[in-house]
Amino acid sequence: MKRILFLIGILACLGAVSCGDHRTSTAAPGVSPQDTIRIIPFGEIPLKCYGEQYSPDRCFNENEKISVALSKKSVSFVVNDVSYIDQAADDVCELGCEVFAYGNGPNKVIILDAFLEYGHLYVVYFYNATTLKYLGKKEITLTDKIAQPIKLQVGRIGDELEVSFQEGMEKFTFNLNQGKDLRDRDEIPLAELMEEHKGNPEYVTDNLIFTRDENHQLQINTEILSYIQHNSTAQDNAYVIALEKYVSHAIDGLYYYNKKQWTEGEMIKMIAYAANTTDPLHKKLWKESPEHWHNGMWGNILSYCYLVHGKTLWGKLQSQWEEEHDYNLPYLREMIAYAMKFDRFGPPY
Numbered sequence: 001m002k003r004i005l006f007l008i009g010i011l012a013c014l015g016a017v018s019c020g021d022h023r024t025s026t027a028a029p030g031v032s033p034q035d036t037i038r039i040i041p042f043g044e045i046p047l048k049c050y051g052e053q054y055s056p057d058r059c060f061n062e063n064e065k066i067s068v069a070l071s072k073k074s075v076s077f078v079v080n081d082v083s084y085i086d087q088a089a090d091d092v093c094e095l096g097c098e099v100f101a102y103g104n105g106p107n108k109v110i111i112l113d114a115f116l117e118y119g120h121l122y123v124v125y126f127y128n129a130t131t132l133k134y135l136g137k138k139e140i141t142l143t144d145k146i147a148q149p150i151k152l153q154v155g156r157i158g159d160e161l162e163v164s165f166q167e168g169m170e171k172f173t174f175n176l177n178q179g180k181d182l183r184d185r186d187e188i189p190l191a192e193l194m195e196e197h198k199g200n201p202e203y204v205t206d207n208l209i210f211t212r213d214e215n216h217q218l219q220i221n222t223e224i225l226s227y228i229q230h231n232s233t234a235q236d237n238a239y240v241i242a243l244e245k246y247v248s249h250a251i252d253g254l255y256y257y258n259k260k261q262w263t264e265g266e267m268i269k270m271i272a273y274a275a276n277t278t279d280p281l282h283k284k285l286w287k288e289s290p291e292h293w294h295n296g297m298w299g300n301i302l303s304y305c306y307l308v309h310g311k312t313l314w315g316k317l318q319s320q321w322e323e324e325h326d327y328n329l330p331y332l333r334e335m336i337a338y339a340m341k342f343d344r345f346g347p348p349y
Helices: 002-027 190-196 201-207 222-231 238-255 264-288 290-296 301-308 310-323 332-339
Strands: 040-045 048-052 055-061 066-070 075-079 082-086 097-104 107-115 119-127 132-141 152-157 160-165 171-175 210-212 218-220
Touching (some): 066 097, 075 107, 119 160, 132 171, 222 238, 222 264, 238 264, 238 310, 264 310, 301 310
Antiparallel strands (some): 040 097, 066 075, 107 119, 119 132, 152 160
């Protein structure tokens, strides 16, 4: 009998231990793999921008090798010395915008914060160390709880990118496996690129001809200038007019508005290459189709320098060109003489 009672006691004790283990397991269940995924934060990358404060022409960070250039019809990027273009970003910054960048190791996030009448439109791009991808866009409306200034926070959770603003408020996510790979601009044949942007020539003239390399040195795309020189006609002159506008606005920016995108020496070199391209075409073609050349008033860069900036630029320009032997450009001497025949009524007949 004692043995039976002893065995019952042992079994009761074992049962109690077993029940105790079972209760502990129920109270603290195992953590699922999904719960163990932690957000990987992306730190903000400071960008230097040229242009207006809320309407930048270009924003960049040389150390991180990021550059973003905005035009009316598209946005172009350079990341790790590879150029990309998003042609679907049509007038995204029409009411103004800011550009932000974030990074974690080789991965980068670029966000365009475009201003809307009652809110913001966020356009998001992700660089995965090899390609740049458009992830999508998200529109928000400003409320009492979501007001200026908005402070973005960016992080990665598994295969998703999370963007949030104003701690504790709304957040949105993008799947990193989806989206659209942006085309490497350098792989687009020049003739195709120029034909594609004929309706928006400013994209080429404002972003692709005069650029800076990784050492911040001025680079001039003579291949594009040669294309303009050999493919413009009296009626098909959109690139000529756009280039003349870009250079004249850049000159005004330097001398009237103290914009520092280009130094005076760089500007004078840019004028040389641009005028060597556009001014001979103006002289040769404008009389054939005056309505396409504003009766000769547009399309000539050096006459603008001579008539409008004669006291500040004209003498410095000729002096630098003489020192540089006209950069071996063939038409500058002739175009200087032609420009000096203009007056406020237009070109010589």
